[in-house]
Amino acid sequence: MRALFALLAVLIALPVAAQQSVPPAPYAYRQLEDPVLEAEAQALMETLRCLKCQSQSIADSDAAMAGDMRHQVRIRIAAGDSAEEVRAWLVERYGDYVSYEPVLSATTWPLFAVPVILVLVAGLLFWRRFRRRA
Template sequence: MRLFAFCIILASLAAILLSVPAHAVQPDEVLEDPALEARARELSKDLRCLVCRNESIDESNADLARDLRLLVRERLVEGDSNEEVIDFVVDRYGEYVLLRPTTSGANWMLWAAGPIMLLIAGGMGFVYLRRREQAPRSAEAGLSEDERKRLQEILDE
């Protein structure tokens, strides 16, 4: 029994360690300046791989992600600020490249749609319950005399 529990614990730890995202940055991409490399890693975490959809370019092994990582590092070496690098990549690839889209412009509708729909659904549910509560209750009429006689005939048969 102890061996079985040990194997379960060991398998769980292996699964946890294997599920940690691996960074796909290749050794030839790493900048010599540690400060610039740290900035590049931070920027790469916020940029979406256009091939893998919900992976950052820091985690993706796709060729396009590698090209974006190199582009970010190239811009940093040229002296761009973090905002300038992000703006350059967004201008080139569109706002979809951001893992956390901005809330400005037309995106505010996307951010607000969920809470607005929740409020509308809650209001509709409230109105439905109020109307149902206030609806006149139909009197549960018993059987008429003819219906009772017919029921008795059916039961007697």
């Protein structure tokens, strides 16, 4: 019985032991010295989604993943990459979901086309219904 309790205690303690104890990346919470570069990085961070929170931008999130992404954005902007190059790199790494500003591509065109088709069908149905009454 004691062995069962010991095993149960170990199984319960494993998630606690697995918690990340790595310190945050250097630029996760520290801004760039150049205010122009920091403004560019901040504007980009507000258009990127935190993959852990899913409803916050990486600029607003306190998740460790968002901190790492902020760090990557800042060091790439400081290295001379444009905001679109950094966005393309993050989209390549994490997928289209990371960006709040989706681009039209082979995988995302239905997101743009389906609402237009639904509006056209609804308009056609309304037009036919009201035409019969007149």
